[in-house]
């Protein structure tokens with residue numbers, strides 16, 4: 001029998017910045033003990049797979065590299081092997097592009113510019129990315145999250161950087177991450193028996209669930225605060241945190 005798979009977002013669900021969200025590691029253990037497979041699916045394209053696994057393990061969550069998928073790998077699906085890809089993103093995107101067989105360049109002409117969240121983004125990087133797009137490169141964004149949750153609030157998200165490159169170049173990007181088609185394709189390479197999507201952002205995690213035709217569980221440990229109204233379709237489960245979602249799914 002194939003195990004049912006639960007798709008679990010990372011930022012705002014398992015951790016917030018460099019702090020684990022209390023109860024999450026134990027909840028994931030219970031999920032596995034109940035026979036569920038887990039795919040960690042994040043729109044944060046900056047960390048490498050190994051970095052995500054190491055962070056999970058540092059918070060007491062066992063995970064294999066195969067279980068962790070990000071918008072970096074989804075973006076790489078939009079790049080052909082052998083193409084020159086200008087990196088305007090973090091190391092996770094470099095890794096995914098190299099795994100794909102693309103040639104990663106830092107400046108100059110390119111076939112495609114890939115924009116993702118990275119704290120080194122600055123005016124020079126914006127200029128390089130803009131010029132490559134003006135020179136004919138396609139514009140790909142790993143994700144379009146406006147913000148990124150950290151312990152003391154939010155930071156600008158990957159979508160904010162993508163918007164700058166898009167606006168400066170006049171090009172409309174193709175976006176790879178949740179809830180868009182490339183990451184759906186990436187997920188389907190791994191599993192076709194998703195039972196539930198758990199995430200803190202209705203516009204990405206919730207829409208992904210709808211696209212997959214499965215229920216969506218909102219957790220209020222990230223972008224949406226406890227008590228805050230949710231715009232659009234109401235989530236199927238609306239719980240304070242991951243532990244409470246797991247209680248509802250398999251019993252406490």
Ligand SMILES: [Mg+2]
Nearest residue numbers: 009011012200
């Ligand atoms: Mg999140």
